[in-house]
Amino acid sequence: MTDQQADATRELPDPNGEDLPEQMRIRSEKRARILAEGKAPYPIEVERTHTLAQVRADHAELETGASSGEIISVAGRVVRFRDAGKLCFAVLQDGDGTQLQVMVSKNGVGDEALAAFKADVDLGDFVSAHGEVISSRRGELSVMADSWAMASKALRPLPVLHKEMSEEARVRQRYVDLIVRPAAREVVKTRASVVRSLRDTFHSHDFTEVETPMLQSLHGGAAARPFQTHMNAFDIDLFLRIAPELFLKRAVVGGIDRVFEINRNFRNEGADSTHSPEFAMIEAYQAYGNYNTIGDLTRELVQNAALAVAGSTTVVLADGTEYDLGGEWRQITMFGSLSEAAGREVTALTERAELVELAAEHHVPVQDWYSPGKLAEELFEELVVPDLYAPTFVRDYPEDTSPLVSAHRTTPGVTEKWDLYVRSFELGTGYSELVDPVVQRERFVAQARVAAAGDDEAMRLDEDFLRAMEYGMPPTGGMGMGLDRLLMAITGLGIRETILFPLVKPE
């Protein structure tokens, strides 16, 4: 055995071993015994005529203690088990969270099958039962079994159902979290509803969904550190994309006038309660649109998603507070709001030295390579962002930090770009896209200088993208929004709760 193999097996419990935790050992032994008795712990098929929800719906009116006369088969995971001698109660749970009680009695199934039920079934097992739908003496809708069968034997015990698992256990073993915590299942459904709503809204405005490369020889479209990988066949280094932007714009050049993509981006940065190294992104480009029209679209996307999930543009967050996403949203400018917060006039034309002084006053750390625009943004994040609770479009960002955006049509030194803030975090961004290939080339060259000066988030020159733009790109509005963050905005959950299987350090 190699060292690697030894590593791989070290943590794996030996199914026949003596060093298993007691409860796993007992379950493994039961599995072996069931096989030895000629029964199947994992049958390919079990009888199931109704889902648990169907039974509940069909017999909602059944009176306490009554019998329905209907004979059916149900199956599900055993989440509660009680043995009262010649009668056993097992509560089955379906994937949708619906639970239904099964009663297995001496009269119903006979001595042998009752004894097997007690001996074979543990919490967590999948079991099927055949029998009449009845209501118990206490009014609990039940299936009074005349036969039962193991559907799938669980080898690991479930955690207690009455307390939530620790946050780490929930994230590392989401499959268990999903079994025992209804809210975990709910988030999965909520996310699906949001994605569906986004697509519906895009389609209602005649947008076309595309998929663009995730493996790119040149990463671009955003300021972020990429993941690197290698392609053996071409012997070239590749990057996992940090944004789909440059390819979606190529699509617009080609005449896909309204285009969107909902897919994963990868950024080789930290992971905390608002950042995940892989995250789902919504991007859209609208020919003959601009940052105003794309802002309207973004608001519609968010509000429709809230309606789809909550039935209202006022959503209830995880902490129980209400949050209003409805109506028109506040619009402020970056430099206007910064001036107000700083108590003095700051514009895109303010000298770097004055900004450095202002940064010192407010204890904002400054790097040598910071441009005036970068300085202004750092100040804005410190002085203004913490107060942006209600949905707010912040407009007109500095030119030197927005290399893919058109210069503002009237205000010097800024671009037609907005950032959307919700509860003080950045939910999305939108631009009047830069479509002049000559200016675009100048911006790329300037970015290359910034990169050389030490900003490893700066963009690289993308010659093929410039070639595409040189064929002519119509005036275009573009937007981007993090799907995970949209979920956070609507539900109030942390990012690791909105992602089904978030990245965690190996155990």
Add this chain to the structure above:
RNA sequence: GGGCCUCUAGCUCAAUCGGCAGAGCAGCGGACUUUUAAUCCGCGGGUUCGGGGUUCGAUCCCCCGGGGGCCCA
């Protein structure tokens, strides 16, 4: 990157000043034909995250490492 907190049974958590490592649920054996986190009787279950140190003695104190969380940058 820095600071603070945390890691104990399958799960959730206790353990006083450094002195036999515990509870609830889960599990095992027994009783019970209507239970709703059933009840009653009895019983097991631990690499206290890993490694080192101090000590007669370490879950506890010290050092190194790892996982998780919070705050700061």
